[in-house]
Amino acid sequence: MNCERAPRILYCHCQYAQVVSAEVKQAVLRELAATGVAFDAVADLCELSARRDPALAALAAGGGVKIAACFPRAVKWLFHAGQADLPMEETEVFNMRTQTAAEIIAGLARPEVRPNLPRGKVTAADAPPVAAAAQN
Amino acid sequence: MALHETNSLRVVLYEGAGATDFGADARWAMLTTLLEQGFAVTRTVAGGRVAPQVRGQLLVLGQFADGAAPEVEGDGTTQVRVRDVTGCDATAVAALATAERQAAGLDGGGAWKPWFPVIDYDRCTNCMQCLSFCLFGVYGVDANHKIQAQNEDQCKTNCPACSRVCPEAAIMFPKYKAGPINGDEVQAADLGKEKMKVDISALLGGDVYSALRARSTQAKERFSRERDEKKALNERQKCLTKLAQGGDIPIEVLMSLPAPEEILRRAEVAKAKAAAALAAQPTP
Known part of the structure; x- marks a missing residue:
């Protein structure tokens, strides 16, 4: 693997709230500590942003x-609020609030980045037509 | 010290040339303990990539040969200290880092739960409803008259009320329990925010502040009649519980609201700021 091109890894411990499962955080951090990466x-991305x-x-x-943290939309705008925009095409966020530790660990170990920061907004026009939904 | 003037200390766990490996268990214990105490921690390995150090303070910890930490010079924008931690457990390492942080005059973090609105500018239309709504001066506008959170530490912990008045679901509180306020994707169904706003208004029989004023006035009259603080407090709590449930606003926040006259004054100031910001926006 070309280390110059390998993605960096950032882990957020979400220290100042109990919204991320302690088990998931512990498993992800333990894996990072155990492997040679x-x-x-950081203790808390929200605090750094503020x-x-x-x-x-x-x-x-x-x-x-x-980035192993929380929702990609939150992470994107936390960085923006902290005057440090993330590169849209080179950032992948793993959500420790919704994903399992195994999923996150596997994703962090993958050599490539699968960008997933959200773009644009969902509007009412994006909702499936009521009639079509009813037919299903 | 103002919130925006505080920086954190970055700790580097060094295991490269001239130092021995910490071992997985010790490394994990050190990481966990340091993070719990508010440090940013970097683990380096040969050839690995980590974030560059832009400026500030760096504390490098390692198990160096003969227990002798090498001398390292900073570059003018970064101060570097290197310390040998051979034989230290996680607690001792954290104590050392804490002492270094204090000596450097840096903030330890954790004094304030980082609860504040994060704006999704993909969604925000700059309508200024949040600025108009917030009584605590959290919001302001930048030089281009664009809404932004400016005084994050004035936000009331666990109160997501402004996100509920946002018609675009553009305000997040990442430490909130549920989506989309916590940053989860906004679904079409979430765009009933306007409905939520109407519901809150209906609950109060008018706008939030005039309802609060009316309730406080009524309570004040009762206070003067009854002179019974405990009873009055119970009554006020009862009145506000409805509001707390309807808007998911912590009762502590409602109970800590200032006197009615002050609420009115702040509401007028916020509305004036919002009106000025709207007036200053270029017409499309």
Whole structure:
């Protein structure tokens, strides 16, 4: 694997709330600690964002990154609020609120980034037509 | 120290040339303990990629040969300290890092639960309803008259009320329990936000602030009649429970609202700010 192109890994411990399963966090962090990968870990991305901590800019810079945190939409705009936009085409977010530890660990281990930051917005026009839904 | 002026200390667990491996269990224990105490932690390995250090303070911890940490110089924007932690367990490592953080005059984090609105600008239409609604001065506008959260630490912990008045579901609180306020995808069905707003208004029989004023006035009259603080408190709680349930606003937030006159004053200030921001927007 070309290390120059390998995505970086960022883990958020969501330290100041109990909204992420402790089991998932523990399993993901334990796996990261046990394998021979370099990674960055932060206590709480929300706190860094609220502080406009310059660390966010460093975390967002430098190409492909895989982030184990929460919802991709939240992560995208937390970085923006912290004045450090993530690269849309090179960021993959794993959601420790909804995904299993096994899914996240497998995703972090994959060499490629599968970008999944949301774009644009869902509007009422995106809803399936009522008639079509009723037919199903 | 203002929220925006505080930086964190980044700790690097160094296991490269000249240092020995921590071992998986010890590494994990150190990571967990340091993160729980608010540090940012980087684990380096040969050839691995981590975030660059832009500026600030770096604390490098390793198990160095002969227990001697090498001398390292910073580059003018970054200060680097290197410490040997041979034989230290996670608790001792965290104590060392905490001491270094204090010596550097850096913030430890955790004093404030980071609860604040995060705006989804893919959705936001800059309508200023949030600015008009918030009594606590969390929102403001930037030089281009665009809405933004400016005073995050003035937000009331666990209160998602402004997200419920947003007609576009554009306001997130990432630590909230449920979607889409927590950042989960917005579904077409979630766009009944306007309905929620109407529901809150209906619950109050008018707008939020005039209802609060009316309730407080009534309560004040009862207070003067009864002179029974406990009874009055119970009554106020009863009145506000409905509002708390309808808008998912923590009762503590409602109970901590200022006097009716102050609520009115703040509401007028917020509305004026919103009106000024709207007036300053370029016409499409």
